[in-house]
Amino acid sequence: MEGDDDVEMREWCHALPKIELHAHLNGSIRDSTLLELAKRLGEKGVIVFEDVEHIIMKYGRSLPECFQLFDLFHILATDHETVTRITKEVIEDFAAENVVYLELRTTPKKNEAKGMTKRSYMKAVIDGLRAVETVDVVLFDSSNENGSESTIINGTSAEMKRRKIYMGLLLSIDRRETTTAAVETVDLAVEMKDLGVVGIDLSGNPVIGEWQTYLPALKHAKEVGLPITLHCGEVPNKKEIQAMLDFCPQRMGHVCYLEEEEWKTLKSLKIPVEICLTSNVRTERVPSVEYHHFVDLYNAKHPLALCTDDPGLFSTSLSNEYFLVASAFGLSKGEMLQISQKAVEYIFADSEMKKSLMKVFEDAQRKLVL
Numbered sequence: 001m002e003g004d005d006d007v008e009m010r011e012w013c014h015a016l017p018k019i020e021l022h023a024h025l026n027g028s029i030r031d032s033t034l035l036e037l038a039k040r041l042g043e044k045g046v047i048v049f050e051d052v053e054h055i056i057m058k059y060g061r062s063l064p065e066c067f068q069l070f071d072l073f074h075i076l077a078t079d080h081e082t083v084t085r086i087t088k089e090v091i092e093d094f095a096a097e098n099v100v101y102l103e104l105r106t107t108p109k110k111n112e113a114k115g116m117t118k119r120s121y122m123k124a125v126i127d128g129l130r131a132v133e134t135v136d137v138v139l140f141d142s143s144n145e146n147g148s149e150s151t152i153i154n155g156t157s158a159e160m161k162r163r164k165i166y167m168g169l170l171l172s173i174d175r176r177e178t179t180t181a182a183v184e185t186v187d188l189a190v191e192m193k194d195l196g197v198v199g200i201d202l203s204g205n206p207v208i209g210e211w212q213t214y215l216p217a218l219k220h221a222k223e224v225g226l227p228i229t230l231h232c233g234e235v236p237n238k239k240e241i242q243a244m245l246d247f248c249p250q251r252m253g254h255v256c257y258l259e260e261e262e263w264k265t266l267k268s269l270k271i272p273v274e275i276c277l278t279s280n281v282r283t284e285r286v287p288s289v290e291y292h293h294f295v296d297l298y299n300a301k302h303p304l305a306l307c308t309d310d311p312g313l314f315s316t317s318l319s320n321e322y323f324l325v326a327s328a329f330g331l332s333k334g335e336m337l338q339i340s341q342k343a344v345e346y347i348f349a350d351s352e353m354k355k356s357l358m359k360v361f362e363d364a365q366r367k368l369v370l
């Protein structure tokens with residue numbers, strides 16, 4: 001059982017305004033929703049519910065097991081209506097954790113049987129943003145001529161005093177995709193800039209695919225000015241890690257298997273790192289939180305952001321990730337506030353959005369007991 005100090009620290013981490021830069025939509029689905037969807041498909045005879053129930057509820061999964069589970073998620077969430085529902089719930093869950101800026105990433109998917117195209121999948125995601133009821137969702141509109149206006153997409157002026165979650169969407173290229181499919185995703189991201197899309201991610205099973213396959217799409221994204229984040233070094237792959245560092249994206253996720261020279265390059269390039277403690281421990285990329293490379297990067301004052309990766313899959317929350325940092329490394333509340341506030345610098349939205357978020361942190365500084 002946790003002592004009073006831990007309980008108090010957990011409450012403080014919950015109250016802290018937080019910036020989430022690395023969360024996958026389908027990795028953030030509530031267990032209760034997954035079970036409900038599985039039951040429904042079981043009743044229709046599409047799956048055998050008893051076969052998947054234990055997979056959904058299993059605690060502690062290897063990296064290959066996680067990717068098996070993603071395949072199951074994709075069977076469960078293949079129609080537009082479900083995508084909309086999941087998106088709405090995921091945003092509400094992040095807002096309930098006092099996440100004040102959420103960069104949510106998802107892989108646009110085709111499903112001919114359901115009449116789904118990558119575009120209609122993304123439209124279903126955006127419908128989910130509009131359906132959020134508990135908070136106002138504020139999207140950055142990067143196509144705006146002045147480059148500064150944010151759009152509140154589901155609030156009314158009478159409700160302006162409600163809590164807000166600022167948001168951006170990242171479109172993910174899955175490592176299983178072809179060059180053509182990856183380029184299609186980048187083109188869609190460009191088309192959807194005025195609907196809150198702020199960048200591109202490369203993710204998926206790290207033992208699948210070749211860097212050269214995605215490179216044309218990533219270069220295209222760079223040319224049209226879309227910021228890019230890459231899942232990097234989830235498995236030892238020296239050649240790819242070097243190629244990713246050479247590409248110099250705006251951010252990188254994980255960076256678990258870097259060698260001495262690659263750490264030096266990462267640090268000299270000052271590429272911000274999305275740190276996913278629980279995800280890396282649970283998939284056995286690092287032996288424990290205490291041995292995580294967070295501490296080396298933090299001590300080196302390297303730009304970083306604490307993130308969840310897949311809060312549903314790994315049964316975590318962003319508040320919990322901050323609590324883990326406090327417990328494992330003895331960071332003070334002031335230091336954690338600083339980590340959260342610094343992450344504003346690494347978001348893919350523009351300076352106006354950053355200004356709004358800085359104001360949120362100024363207010364918090366006055367209210368939070370340090």
Ligand code: IMP
Binds near residue numbers: 206310
């Ligand atoms: P989606 O893009 O919304 O469907 O979110 C799930 C997808 O995100 C998975 O199918 C993977 O492609 C990707 N993903 C989630 N977690 C990880 C990770 O830890 N490493 C690499 N890819 C991941």
Ligand code: ZN
Binds near residue numbers: 203253309
């Ligand atoms: Zn990830």
